[in-house]
Amino acid sequence: MKHFITICMMVVCSMTANAQQTPIYLDDAKPIEQRIDDAIARMTLQEKIRVIHAQSKFSSAGIPRLGFPDFWTDDGPHGVRPDVLWDEWDQAGQTNDSCVAFPALTCLAATWNPDMSLIYGKSLGEEALYRGKDMILGPGVNINRTPLGGRNFEYMGEDPYLASTMVVPYVQGLQSMGVSACVKHYCLNNDEEYRHQVNVVVSDRALHEIYLPAFKAAVEQGKAWAIMGAYNLYKDEHNCHNQYTLNKILKGDWAFDGVVVSDWGGCHDTDQAVKNGLDMEFGSWTNGLSAGTSNAYDNYFLATPYIIGIQSGKYTTKELDDKVRRVLRLFFRTTMNRNRPHGFLCSESHYEAARRIADEGIVLLQNKGNILPIDRNKAKRILVVGENAIKMMTVGGGSSSLKVQREILPLEGLRQRFGNDVVVDYARGYVGDVSGEYNGVTTGQKLKDNRSESKLIAEAVEKAKNADYVIVVGGLNKSDYQDCEGHDRKQYELPYAQNRLIEALAKTTKRLVYVNISGNAVAMPWKDKVGAIVQAWFIGSEAGNAITDVLTGDANPSGKLPFTWYASLNDCGAHALNTYPGTWRSAKDKSAGFSKIIDEEYKEGVYVGYRWTDKNNIKPTFAFGHGLSYTTFSMSNLRQSAKEMTRDGKLTFTVTVKNTGSKRGAETVQLYIKDIKSSVDRPVKELKGFKKVWLEPGEQKDVDMTIDNNALAYYDETTGTWKSEDGEFDALVGNASDNIMLKSRFMLK
Numbered sequence: 001m002k003h004f005i006t007i008c009m010m011v012v013c014s015m016t017a018n019a020q021q022t023p024i025y026l027d028d029a030k031p032i033e034q035r036i037d038d039a040i041a042r043m044t045l046q047e048k049i050r051v052i053h054a055q056s057k058f059s060s061a062g063i064p065r066l067g068f069p070d071f072w073t074d075d076g077p078h079g080v081r082p083d084v085l086w087d088e089w090d091q092a093g094q095t096n097d098s099c100v101a102f103p104a105l106t107c108l109a110a111t112w113n114p115d116m117s118l119i120y121g122k123s124l125g126e127e128a129l130y131r132g133k134d135m136i137l138g139p140g141v142n143i144n145r146t147p148l149g150g151r152n153f154e155y156m157g158e159d160p161y162l163a164s165t166m167v168v169p170y171v172q173g174l175q176s177m178g179v180s181a182c183v184k185h186y187c188l189n190n191d192e193e194y195r196h197q198v199n200v201v202v203s204d205r206a207l208h209e210i211y212l213p214a215f216k217a218a219v220e221q222g223k224a225w226a227i228m229g230a231y232n233l234y235k236d237e238h239n240c241h242n243q244y245t246l247n248k249i250l251k252g253d254w255a256f257d258g259v260v261v262s263d264w265g266g267c268h269d270t271d272q273a274v275k276n277g278l279d280m281e282f283g284s285w286t287n288g289l290s291a292g293t294s295n296a297y298d299n300y301f302l303a304t305p306y307i308i309g310i311q312s313g314k315y316t317t318k319e320l321d322d323k324v325r326r327v328l329r330l331f332f333r334t335t336m337n338r339n340r341p342h343g344f345l346c347s348e349s350h351y352e353a354a355r356r357i358a359d360e361g362i363v364l365l366q367n368k369g370n371i372l373p374i375d376r377n378k379a380k381r382i383l384v385v386g387e388n389a390i391k392m393m394t395v396g397g398g399s400s401s402l403k404v405q406r407e408i409l410p411l412e413g414l415r416q417r418f419g420n421d422v423v424v425d426y427a428r429g430y431v432g433d434v435s436g437e438y439n440g441v442t443t444g445q446k447l448k449d450n451r452s453e454s455k456l457i458a459e460a461v462e463k464a465k466n467a468d469y470v471i472v473v474g475g476l477n478k479s480d481y482q483d484c485e486g487h488d489r490k491q492y493e494l495p496y497a498q499n500r501l502i503e504a505l506a507k508t509t510k511r512l513v514y515v516n517i518s519g520n521a522v523a524m525p526w527k528d529k530v531g532a533i534v535q536a537w538f539i540g541s542e543a544g545n546a547i548t549d550v551l552t553g554d555a556n557p558s559g560k561l562p563f564t565w566y567a568s569l570n571d572c573g574a575h576a577l578n579t580y581p582g583t584w585r586s587a588k589d590k591s592a593g594f595s596k597i598i599d600e601e602y603k604e605g606v607y608v609g610y611r612w613t614d615k616n617n618i619k620p621t622f623a624f625g626h627g628l629s630y631t632t633f634s635m636s637n638l639r640q641s642a643k644e645m646t647r648d649g650k651l652t653f654t655v656t657v658k659n660t661g662s663k664r665g666a667e668t669v670q671l672y673i674k675d676i677k678s679s680v681d682r683p684v685k686e687l688k689g690f691k692k693v694w695l696e697p698g699e700q701k702d703v704d705m706t707i708d709n710n711a712l713a714y715y716d717e718t719t720g721t722w723k724s725e726d727g728e729f730d731a732l733v734g735n736a737s738d739n740i741m742l743k744s745r746f747m748l749k
Ligand code: GLC
Pocket: 075, 137, 184, 263, 264, 287, 288, 289, 399
């Protein structure tokens, strides 16, 4: 009997013990690092290999035996891409994957409001969750180095401080939903032409002061869980497996604990992928847009070839285990996070977020005679002209192309707002690109118009004669060689004879408004013949509503340019120094495939954007940080918390901003720092602080901006460290880089 009782007790104990012994890797209460240790100890070599490369166009394997789900990614930075077929780029034709298109990131940057980035990241994260995506392939933070750059619309402008400040809340918001960001394209992917073959040659100083900061901020402050390597090369190594940028800088200096994901088709070699920092290989043998080798997943560089390398003793599992630990960490942060919310798709809150971001990002560039906002008492007839008033912009542009539930177009938005008490007439004005399809998603628009250019212009001019307002909605679009991935623009001028149209209309009416839809600056030779100019970006589902909000004054514009609006291409350093698109290593390489290299030397160094125009006394059409309002503001009484600053200290600048006009509005106070005397050549001034403030008419507020030593330091190439030098500095405060109103000197001791 006694033995029987003992055995029963042992059985009961072992049962309860077993019941308690949830494996550590499945125990939410255990620290992630312990769970990783436990999980990796249980994995077979095959399982380890399967999780570090794709199994379909946009997914990689989980570990079914241990209960880890597959891992799903999707584009893109401003909306969740429609589901594609398992191994095709073409869309799967689902009926439940239409999304909200948020404003492209150039518009987000133009809000100069980090709160908008947080709302953006959270809303996008909710859409991603609902769609079953564990990682969004964005945001993009490559610096706008040339206004021809095909993907600048996906990025956050020319200034590293603005991009750094705006990217962090986006990453935090997105990841707060348990959806990983994948900050791209790391690094130096600043234009699209020959993007798989460009080897960027750039000084260490420009690399660290201009091109890396936004990625560094996303990692160190945003705590990004993933980074996407870029296609191009740096120091002759492809950026998806690059000893210097990935192992030394990202995983070494910045202590990045996440996953390096290849761009689609960015991995080229097993040995380099094993040793130079790649953790998840996607899209091999594709150009990232269309072609590809079908179902090649076992042949991926980090698949069978890697197993063979390990089994033959060429590699230990040292690098593999590091990759797997990072991927497991990503799993525990996403697919294995049982507290993740469910998310939701196309909710009113997402449309509101998209509209708010758009309302705050649209930039009023010019407003002669205060022609805007439209005076409803004067407006009996409004003529809208231009293809961009009726053309959907959410389809096309490359991998960021979307299938939206709705996209309100400019003409539509104006007509809805004005209803029947104002006639909103339309004239095509010009014909640009009448196509509307990408990867099987079609706009369904019938834009074909065979009329000649002169007939189109004549019609617009005729209709303009008896219109109270003429609103041209033009600019670029998402077609190849426009604002589109894979290529850059071939010209800085507006395409499709828009200049002739605008010139003709300017002769007909003084009440001419030009609305530019693009992610890049364009030449505006007719600028002084036009009343108002509005930069309306690619703002997605709510485009027509937000543009109407601003044109009618329902929203008081508060956007500021995130890049310099050059008068001509040669006012830009990259072009003035003839560096673009680069020099082929040998003449015969031009027609070659990926294996031939084109060296693109960033000869302008740190002098990108306003840093270049300041240095060379070039007057841009519109300056970095420029943006008007329907009200007016004053800035006064700049004071600082001390006359001197120590290296480990901080300094706070306070300025009083007052709304001296009659409408509620927002002003963005910008703080630039000038090093009066330094041992290296430094830009005239550099943005090191900004604050957007909303004020009622007559209201004033004190705005504080605090800097630390980082705001004064430059990257010293001789020591490979950041260095600030004792001496005098100026704090320059204004509301645009070309409108500094206050100045205050201080010392660094
Ligand atoms: C594309 C793009 C990248 C995108 C990826 C997947 O080529 O370069 O931004 O996320 O491939 O579509």
